[in-house]
Amino acid sequence: MANTVRIRVPGTTANCGPGFDAVGIACTIYNELELTLNAEGGISLEVAGEGAGIIPADESNVVVKAIQMVIAKTGQQYKGIHLKMYNDIPLARGLGSSAAAIVAGLVAANELTGSSLTKQDILNMATAIEGHPDNVAPAIFGGITVSIMENGSAKYLSFLPPKEFSMVAVIPEFNLSTKAARQVLPESVPFTDAVFNVSRTALLIGALCTGELRLLQSALEDRLHQPYREQLIPGMAQVLAAARRTGALGAALSGAGPCLLAFTAGNSDEVGQAMINAFKLHKVAASYRVLTIDSEGAKII
Numbered sequence: 601m602a603n604t605v606r607i608r609v610p611g612t613t614a615n616c617g618p619g620f621d622a623v624g625i626a627c628t629i630y631n632e633l634e635l636t637l638n639a640e641g642g643i644s645l646e647v648a649g650e651g652a653g654i655i656p657a658d659e660s661n662v663v664v665k666a667i668q669m670v671i672a673k674t675g676q677q678y679k680g681i682h683l684k685m686y687n688d689i690p691l692a693r694g695l696g697s698s699a700a701a702i703v704a705g706l707v708a709a710n711e712l713t714g715s716s717l718t719k720q721d722i723l724n725m726a727t728a729i730e731g732h733p734d735n736v737a738p739a740i741f742g743g744i745t746v747s748i749m750e751n752g753s754a755k756y757l758s759f760l761p762p763k764e765f766s767m768v769a770v771i772p773e774f775n776l777s778t779k780a781a782r783q784v785l786p787e788s789v790p791f792t793d794a795v796f797n798v799s800r801t802a803l804l805i806g807a808l809c810t811g812e813l814r815l816l817q818s819a820l821e822d823r824l825h826q827p828y829r830e831q832l833i834p835g836m837a838q839v840l841a842a843a844r845r846t847g848a849l850g851a852a853l854s855g856a857g858p859c860l861l862a863f864t865a866g867n868s869d870e871v872g873q874a875m876i877n878a879f880k881l882h883k884v885a886a887s888y889r890v891l892t893i894d895s896e897g898a899k900i901i
C-alpha cells in the first residue's frame with residue numbers, strides 16, 4: 601500500500617559569528633519534500649529548483665539515508681522510496697541545505713511509519729548524520745537555537761527574539777562544501793581566542809534574547825573559524841565591512857560559507873546591494889535574499 605506525505609523545512613544559518621557548531625537560526629527560505637513509501641523496491645527522485653540534475657537518486661543521497669534510518673529503527677518493511685523535491689535552499693552555500701534534506705527525510709519517514717519518534721529522537725538522529733547540531737536544531741524547531749552535544753545526545757533551546765530584525769543573505773555563485781570549509785580549521789586555538797569567543801557568544805545570545813541589537817556588531821566577532829575560512833571566500837572581509845558601513849546591525853559568515861549574512865533593521869536592500877558590489881570588486885558574482893526568522897521549523901503541509 602502506498603503511503604505519501606509532504607513536508608516543508610526551513611533553511612538555516614549556523615554559527616552566527618562566534619557560536620561555532622552551537623548557534624543557529626531558522627530562516628524563511630524553504631525546501632519541500634514529498635515522500636511516498638511502498639513495499640516494492642527501488643528509489644526514484646524528481647527535483648525541481650536547486651540541485652536539479654545534481655542530486656543523486658540512490659543511497660548516497662542524504663535524504664534516502666535519513667529515510668532508511670527511520671525505516672530500520674521502526675522495524676518497517678518498506679523497500680520503495682519515491683521522492684519529489686521542490687528546493688529553494690541553494691546547495692553547499694552556507695544556508696543549511698544538508699540539514700534541511702536530512703530533517704525532511706527523517707520527519708517525513710517518521711510520519712509514514714507511525715510517528716513513534718519524538719522531536720528529540722529526530723534531533724539526535726539528524727545530528728548523528730550531519731555531525732553537529734547547529735543547523736538541524738533550528739530546521740526542526742524553528743527560531744533561534746542553541747544546541748550542545750552531551751554523551752551522544754543533543755540538548756537544545758529554541759527562542760524567538762523580542763525585537764524583529766531581517767537577515768540579508770548574500771549568496772555567491774560558487775559553492776563550498778562544509779567538509780572543505782572544516783579542513784582549513786586548526787586542531788587547537790590560543791586560550792585568548794577561546795576566551796574571546798566565549799564572551800562574544802554569551803553577548804550574542806544575551807543581545808538576541810533581550811533585543812539589545814546594538815550589541816550585535818561586537819557580538820558577531822569570531823576567532824574560531826572565520827579568520828581561517830577567509831582564504832576560501834574572495835573579498836569576505838571587504839563584503840562584511842561593506843555591510844557594516846551601510847548600516848547593518850552586524851555581519852558574519854553564514855554556516856561554513858560562502859554565503860555572508862548581515863543582520864538589518866530597515867535598509868536591507870541597500871545593505872544587500874553594497875555587499876554584492878563589494879563581491880564584484882573581487883570578481884565574485886552574487887545575489888541576495890532578504891530573510892526573516894522562521895518560527896515553525898519542519899512541518900507537514
Ligand SMILES: Nc1ncnc2c1ncn2[C@@H]1O[C@H](COP(=O)(O)OP(=O)(O)OP(=O)(O)O)[C@@H](O)[C@H]1O
Nearest residue numbers: 691692693694695696697698701777778855856857
Ligand atoms: N535536497 C537535497 N537532497 C539531497 N542531498 C542534498 C540536498 N541538499 C543538500 N544535499 C547534500 O548536502 C550537500 C551540501 O551540504 P554542506 O554541508 O556542504 O552545505 P550546506 O548544508 O548547504 O551549508 P552549511 O552546512 O554551511 O549551512 C550537497 O552537496 C548534497 O550532497
Ligand SMILES: N[C@@H](CCO)C(=O)O
Nearest residue numbers: 614620621778855856
Ligand atoms: N558549524 C558548521 C556549520 C556548517 O555546517 C561549520 O561551521 O562547519
